[in-house]
Amino acid sequence: MKPIKIIFIIISFALIFLGIIYTSSDFLTPYVNIQEAIAKGKRVQVRGKIDKNTIILNNENTITFSIKDDTNSMITVHYKKKFPANFHHADDIVVIGKYSKKDNIFHADEILYKCPSKYQTGENKN
Amino acid sequence: MIKKLRYAILTAAIAFNIYLVFFFANEVPVLGKTVRILFLHVPSAWIGTSGFAIALIFSIIYLIKEKSFYAEFARFAALTGFVLIIVATISGSIWAKLQWNSFWNWDPRETSIVLLILIYAAYFTIQSSITNSQTRNKVSSVYLIAAAFTVPVLIFIIPRIYFSLHPSPVIGKGEGTALDNTIKITLFYSLFCSSWIYTEFLLRKSIQLKKS
Numbered sequence: 414m415k416p417i418k419i420i421f422i423i424i425s426f427a428l429i430f431l432g433i434i435y436t437s438s439d440f441l442t443p444y445v446n447i448q449e450a451i452a453k454g455k456r457v458q459v460r461g462k463i464d465k466n467t468i469i470l471n472n473e474n475t476i477t478f479s480i481k482d483d484t485n486s487m488i489t490v491h492y493k494k495k496f497p498a499n500f501h502h503a504d505d506i507v508v509i510g511k512y513s514k515k516d517n518i519f520h521a522d523e524i525l526y527k528c529p530s531k532y533q534t535g536e537n538k539n
Numbered sequence: 540m541i542k543k544l545r546y547a548i549l550t551a552a553i554a555f556n557i558y559l560v561f562f563f564a565n566e567v568p569v570l571g572k573t574v575r576i577l578f579l580h581v582p583s584a585w586i587g588t589s590g591f592a593i594a595l596i597f598s599i600i601y602l603i604k605e606k607s608f609y610a611e612f613a614r615f616a617a618l619t620g621f622v623l624i625i626v627a628t629i630s631g632s633i634w635a636k637l638q639w640n641s642f643w644n645w646d647p648r649e650t651s652i653v654l655l656i657l658i659y660a661a662y663f664t665i666q667s668s669i670t671n672s673q674t675r676n677k678v679s680s681v682y683l684i685a686a687a688f689t690v691p692v693l694i695f696i697i698p699r700i701y702f703s704l705h706p707s708p709v710i711g712k713g714e715g716t717a718l719d720n721t722i723k724i725t726l727f728y729s730l731f732c733s734s735w736i737y738t739e740f741l742l743r744k745s746i747q748l749k750k751s
Contacts, residue, residue: 416602416681423681427685427688427689431689440650460702499569524640525640528704528705529569529706530707532567532574532717532722533718533719
């Protein structure tokens with residue numbers, strides 16, 4: 414078999430493989446939007462932007478805030494742990510937890526922070 | 540004599556790089572001291588990707604000229620690429636714990652790099668199972684050419700299609716990452732130094748391969 418033939422075979426396999434990856438929406442990404450999180454009702458990772466005006470510090474170190482996703486849906490998130498230090502710098506976050514139908518609140522036990530796109534001195538967004 | 544001088548200059552350049560990394564680059568808000576990881580993370584990813592590109596070029600040359608030197612050089616370049624991509628992944632994982640709050644979250648960026656590592660891990664497994672050196676060189680070159688097609692997809696395309704916790708690139712379109720100037724200078728100088736070291740490294744290997 415000529416090398417060029419082998420290359421074509423391998424490339425076509427690679428393309429099929431990439432096609433499978435591309436068409437299966439949850440193979441490459443663990444993140445869902447708010448609609449999907451509500452529909453699933455399981456433990457999921459929801460991506461969204463924090464609405465800074467809605468942050469409420471509750472007692473016993475928990476916080477409540479709203480996030481908005483790219484389809485403009487909003488959801489209230491209740492975070493059960495201590496107030497995280499890098500929370501103020503974050504815009505895009507991922508909340509991990511479960512949506513509860515009873516109180517229409519997303520109960521998160523973990524927050525992941527997307528790296529901001531500005532790293533400059535004096536641009537502290539506090 | 541010239542060689543000694545070259546190495547002396549290179550040593551001074553590396554010393555200056557270390558100075559920039561630890562004393563010149565500003566600690567900006569959010570990143571703080573973790574910014575130092577950048578100067579290992581980005582150069583290793585960059586050189587790793589270059590290693591795969593060099594492996595591609597020399598594999599093509601091997602298929603045209605059929606001299607074993609080219610195949611062996613391509614194999615070496617692929618090995619350096621493989622090692623450095625793993626360095627980039629580990630440093631990235633540590634950084635992710637500090638910035639994202641998770642060592643490993645199967646972020647699209649993390650998933651795609653694992654696929655790439657597996658593709659090249661399979662390459663070394665296949666290589667060690669072939670004893671006839673001519674067959675091995677041929678399979679090596681063909682595999683490395685095919686594998687090189689997955690590199691741009693897995694490193695550049697997939698992490699840009701999906702939402703990722705990873706920041707967007709510094710150089711490029713308008714919405715790229717804005718970096719503090721001292722960090723930017725240090726990063727570019729680190730890229731320059733690492734490319735230089737890598738070139739020296741490849742030169743030495745090629746002389747060694749030609750002798751044997």
